[in-house]
Amino acid sequence: MRIFLLPPSYEGEQIVQIAGKEYHYxxxxxxxxxxxxxxxxxxxxxxxxxxxxxxxxxxxxxxxEVQRExxxxxxxxxxxxxxxxxxxxxxxxxxxxxxxxxxIRQCTELGIASITPVMSRYTLSDVTKNWNVxxxxxxxxxxxxxxxxxxxxxTQIEEPVRIQDIACRVADLSRLFVLHQxxxxxxxxxxxxxxxxxxxxxxxxISLLVGPEGxxxxxxxxxxxxxxARGVLLQTxxxxxxxxxxxxxxxxxxxxxxxxxxx
Amino acid sequence: MRIFLLPPSYEGEQIVQIAGKEYHYxxxxxxxxxxxxxxxxxxxxxxxxxxxxxxxxxxxxxxxEVQRExxxxxxxxxxxxxxxxxxxxxxxxxxxxxxxxxxIRQCTELGIASITPVMSRYTLSDVTKNWNVxxxxxxxxxxxxxxxxxxxxxTQIEEPVRIQDIACRVADLSRLFVLHQxxxxxxxxxxxxxxxxxxxxxxxxISLLVGPEGxxxxxxxxxxxxxxARGVLLQTxxxxxxxxxxxxxxxxxxxxxxxxxxx
Numbered sequence: 001m002r003i004f005l006l007p008p009s010y011e012g013e014q015i016v017q018i019a020g021k022e023y024h025y026x027x028x029x030x031x032x033x034x035x036x037x038x039x040x041x042x043x044x045x046x047x048x049x050x051x052x053x054x055x056x057x058x059x060x061x062x063x064x065e066v067q068r069e070x071x072x073x074x075x076x077x078x079x080x081x082x083x084x085x086x087x088x089x090x091x092x093x094x095x096x097x098x099x100x101x102x103x104i105r106q107c108t109e110l111g112i113a114s115i116t117p118v119m120s121r122y123t124l125s126d127v128t129k130n131w132n133v134x135x136x137x138x139x140x141x142x143x144x145x146x147x148x149x150x151x152x153x154x155t156q157i158e159e160p161v162r163i164q165d166i167a168c169r170v171a172d173l174s175r176l177f178v179l180h181q182x183x184x185x186x187x188x189x190x191x192x193x194x195x196x197x198x199x200x201x202x203x204x205x206i207s208l209l210v211g212p213e214g215x216x217x218x219x220x221x222x223x224x225x226x227x228x229a230r231g232v233l234l235q236t237x238x239x240x241x242x243x244x245x246x247x248x249x250x251x252x253x254x255x256x257x258x259x260x261x262x263x
Numbered sequence: 264m265r266i267f268l269l270p271p272s273y274e275g276e277q278i279v280q281i282a283g284k285e286y287h288y289x290x291x292x293x294x295x296x297x298x299x300x301x302x303x304x305x306x307x308x309x310x311x312x313x314x315x316x317x318x319x320x321x322x323x324x325x326x327x328e329v330q331r332e333x334x335x336x337x338x339x340x341x342x343x344x345x346x347x348x349x350x351x352x353x354x355x356x357x358x359x360x361x362x363x364x365x366x367i368r369q370c371t372e373l374g375i376a377s378i379t380p381v382m383s384r385y386t387l388s389d390v391t392k393n394w395n396v397x398x399x400x401x402x403x404x405x406x407x408x409x410x411x412x413x414x415x416x417x418t419q420i421e422e423p424v425r426i427q428d429i430a431c432r433v434a435d436l437s438r439l440f441v442l443h444q445x446x447x448x449x450x451x452x453x454x455x456x457x458x459x460x461x462x463x464x465x466x467x468x469i470s471l472l473v474g475p476e477g478x479x480x481x482x483x484x485x486x487x488x489x490x491x492a493r494g495v496l497l498q499t500x501x502x503x504x505x506x507x508x509x510x511x512x513x514x515x516x517x518x519x520x521x522x523x524x525x526x
């Protein structure tokens with residue numbers, strides 16, 4: 001289901017009036033009609049069943065009723081996939097500027113479990129600088145994406161780590177993919193390795209490490225592979241880091257879901 | 264291979280001096296060393312074999328030699344996947360603002376054959392307005408992405424079409440995926456349908472239609488399905504149109520490449 005964010009001024013009233021951009025969204029984009037129901041959430045995190053009671057030329061009136069636990073799945077006009085999602089954690093070496101925000105937004109929509117910024121030898125910016133400010137922004141981006149996409153996965157934005165500390169963070173290193181855009185015959189493809197891991201254990205977490213624009217250093221990759229991580233390959237062009245992150249995340253998550261839904 | 268764009272001032276000289284941002288890219292990002300070779304291209308589209316002849320603290324000298332046809336694949340220090348890529352064509356209903364640029368950039372990196380903007384009932388902006396200006400920008404974005412990603416696929420940006428004209432543009436409608444984010448049992452998943460199409464015919468084009476933010480109208484989907492197109496489903500959250508486009512394109516292309524490389 002899609003969750004409608006109630007205006008900040010909303011304080012539990014029975015009738016909510018919506019105008020402006022939100023009106024446009026509800027009427028022209030979602031194309032709600034009178035009598036239709038959807039789920040809303042207020043600033044306190046309380047969920048409401050909203051019923052469209054009347055639609056005018058520039059405003060719409062919704063009737064709000066606090067939702068019982070568990071009621072949400074049955075009332076919404078917008079069906080959505082409810083899982084199960086595999087538990088996939090992204091370790092993302094930090095690129096420049098707005099790239100991390102785009103990665104957070106897109107991977108959250110796709111149902112990634114967590115995103116951890118990683119500092120490696122060739123990362124181009126220091127993500128730990130002003131982390132308190134940045135992390136608030138990143139968590140906001142993730143929260144908005146969870147709401148817009150109606151994701152049942154509460155994507156977490158974790159504190160940054162150094163690449164050499166990943167081995168201590170990932171419980172089972174054989175379930176860590178190191179995405180490496182180079183052609184060595186020893187590397188497996190992302191499909192075959194996802195298939196192996198899901199067949200072996202469909203519920204344990206899978207982790208994915210994506211390099212920065214300038215790639216990993218040879219030492220970084222060797223250290224991880226020696227510790228038990230698996231180098232995996234996308235058979236494709238040289239991708240920018242944000243395209244690599246969303247592509248690899250999408251393939252692992254979607255391929256796992258496809259496998260899980262057939263078992 | 265990665266192709267280095269020579270400065271606009273370059274006119275075929277044997278020695279090229281590179282400073283500033285491009286210096287940083289070659290030395291700190293690509294980490295070229297003296298004696299290494301890479302492929303360059305000038306404004307006329309002529310390809311050169313570039314050899315790093317000396318590296319200073321702020322500039323690098325490259326020796327340039329016009330490349331023979333077919334030489335490119337053997338000389339580069341940056342290996343890249345050379346295909347075969349399946350022929351996948353994206354029909355993209357147009358979202359707001361910069362979304363189409365992001366879709367063009369990411370799908371071009373992934374090796375999509377062509378991108379055609381589509382106008383449908385609920386598209387939010389008129390892409391045909393100032394198309395002459397917009398198309399130049401879009402083609403530039405695709406060209407840059409081809410170069411950066413070293414894609415062997417020359418992604419085309421086509422003229423916009425109306426959704427009702429797609430049936431006339433796609434030669435074999437049974438190879439058109441209509442991505443529809445809704446749960447009806449009659450729809451197949453993107454993996455199983457990709458597998459079916461590639462097994463049936465690995466080389467004929469596959470087309471993918473992605474809806475706008477507000478979705479397709481029921482009539483639009485029915486008309487296409489009635490004409491022979493296949494509704495396919497991503498079992499996931501409600502994706503924004505740009506995330507849906509890159510995710511579906513990546514899965515079709517990568518799954519097809521994975522299949523083709525095992526046959």
